[in-house]
Structure formats: structure tokens, C-alpha cells
Amino acid sequence: MKKLYKSQKHRRRNNRRSRRAVKRKNERRCKRRVAIRSGAVKREIRLVAPVNFSLIDNAVEALFFFEEFTKYGRRKHPVFLDMSEIREITPDAILYLLSLFDLLEEEHDFSQVKGNLPSHKPCRAVLLESGFLEQLKGRQLPRLRGRNILSIETGSQVRGDVAAKVISFAQSRLGRRATGQTSSVYKTIIECMANTTNHAYKDEAQGTWRLVASYDKEQNRVRFAFLDNGRGIPHTIRKNFHERLQTLFQYPPDDGKLIRSAIRGDFRTRTRKIWRGRGLPAIYSYCKKGEIADLVIVSNNAFVKSATDTDVLLKRKFHGTLLCWDFLR
């Protein structure tokens, strides 16, 4: 049993100790308040992810969230990403979040990010099984293998073996075996990788692409998402004289119009070689023939739906290029 020191001497000593402890605690609080006011230490910003965490289905809210994250990241403000309220999630948003982490770390040396996982179990599973936490640097976690999502693949070169692996995942989920039926998907992935390697980055700097495939059991389809955080299609394609003039006078041409022109094959290749610039038109042709479905391209300020040949101007910029498409049974 603990001895209770009730003597006058012990009570005086204990009171002195507790007064000193309270004084030290108050001094620490005061120092922190002064540091925050002076800007030496920044208060952590809590950013709440949208309930529908998807660029394809909820571009407006998702881009707002990403823009806020980028804004505070550039200012080197500690950020807490609150993902607890997410009820729907698609892999394209996960890819973009990872690419922003890379962008902020490389360009602004920013890595003060904390966060939580979605409370909603299926969304939590999608996030974990995609390999999201593994992709963040410094994380050494056992890889969770999911049935419905293939872990995110990353690279900086054209990798046919990676494309084949992703195809194999799709084939196993959809029950397709014939190569001829999946070659359009393979070609689409290779073209995307080649565009990243050749055009997305300035001065042939090596950039990174990310690729993920997820199986939707209800709709019996596999969705692919491919992303790079390069300069974006509207920025990298060749513009005609009129368009360059518009850009010069702070009135840049419509990004959606530029992307649609590129996928139609309007000779937009910067190389100016007649045999180049076939990649995007080839992907578009697979979509038109029905070999791939629901092709969506998001780049800079454009959200283009190739299936309906429509585009939406985004108020908030998307850094890089995202291509999503479905493969049906």
C-alpha cells in the first residue's frame, strides 16, 4: 500500500512541486502560442475529404479538396487529411492524391501530412488494398491483397510486363481468355505510358506514371485508371498560330477543345513528324469501336468524355493527365 505523507513537511514539498509543474506547463503553452502568432510554428489544418471521393464521378468537390491540400502544402502548413467521412471512393482519386504527395515533396519539400482512413469499411478496404499506404514513402506495411482491386503499379518507362499483369487481373475477373479481346486494353496502356515518357515532362525529364485496375462486381466491369503528373495534354500538344496568339494575350484556348482535337488526330504532335501523334487517336478509336468503354480524360482544366464527345471546363486545375476507361465482359 502506498504511504501517504501527511506531515507538514511533505505537504509543503508536494505543493511546491505541483506549482512548478503547472508553471512549466503554462510556459510551454505560452511559447507555442507565441510561436504560432509569429509564424515560426503553424497550426495544423484539417481538410475533410468529400463523401464521394472520386474525380470521375465528383470532379468539382474532389478537385476543391485537392486544391486546398496543394495550397497548404505549398505554404508548408501541416495538414491533416480527414478521410473518415468518405462513403464512395474510386481509384482515380487515390492515384491523384499520391501524385500530389510526390509533387509537393519534390517541388516544395513538404511532407508534414497526417491523416486517417475512411470509417466506411468497403472504402477503407479499397484504399488499403490499392497499396495506398505502401506508396507513401516511409511506410513499410504488409501488402494487403484484394480480390477486387489490383495494387497500384508505378513506373517511369513503358513496361509491357506491367500492362500484361493488369490485363491478366482483368481477364481473371471477367472470365475472358482470348488475347484478341484484350489487346485494345494492352495497347491503350502502352500508349499512355509512351505519352508520359515522351511528352508529359519537360526536356525529357523522367516522370512517373501510376496505373490501377479495379473490378466492379455489380456491373461486371473492370475500371482502369492511368495517371501522370506531367504538364498535361493541353500544355504539351502543338498549337496553331491563332491559339498561340490567344495564349499570348492571356486568353488561352479551351483545354477541352485542344484535347478533343488531339484525340481526333488533328496532327497535334510537337515533333511535327507525320508518323507521330498516333497514340491518343488510337485510344479514341478503341473507344469508338466499343473495344474499351467510357473513356474519360482529365487534364489541366478539361474533363473530356470521349464516349459522348463532350467536355466540361474545370474551374480548378488538374495537375497532369488522367485517363480512365472500362473493360466490359
Place this chain on the structure above:
Amino acid sequence: MIRINIAEQFSRTPGARYRSDGPHSGEEFREKFLVPLFANEDDNSKIEIVLDGAAGYATSFLDEAFGGIARLYGVKRCLERLAFISNEEPLLIEEIRTYIEEAGK
């Protein structure tokens, strides 16, 4: 007749255009397999290219491999010597012919 089965002799997962893009590029295929066969001007033997068995062929691969050889040695010579077999994707043959013909423009 010389027969080249791309999937078996080169790669089941062909890449993109240039060697710098990554492994199994069209440039690599052209230099390894086609250029040695076209180097001798007097050699007019048929070359049969089997396209079946590979995961797929990107446009950039096909153009650099076959369009590229036509740019080096001439469209007519290529069309005369090259024959293609593609049972899985018959339309590939027409696509390759287009790249070869456009190489002359």
C-alpha cells in the same frame, strides 16, 4: 523464306517506339531482326512476320518497326518482301501496310 515470330523470338509484351521508352521497343525489334535482313540490297527473299501470341501492338511499336524499315530501305521493297500472319487480329496487317505506305510520304 525467313519466318519471325515476334511473341516467341522477341517478346510477348512489345513496348513502344524507341529504346529510350523502355524494353522491347519497335526500334529494338527493327534493328535486331529487320535491318540485318534488308542490309543486303540483292537479297529479295520473303520475310514472314507472325504477329499472333503477343499481348498487343501499340501503334508506335508497329510504326517504328515497319514504318521505320520502310523509311530506311524504301516502301516498295518492304511491301514486296514482308508478309504478315495475324489470325488473332487480322486488321493489324492493314494497319501495318498503312504505316509502310505512309513512310514514303
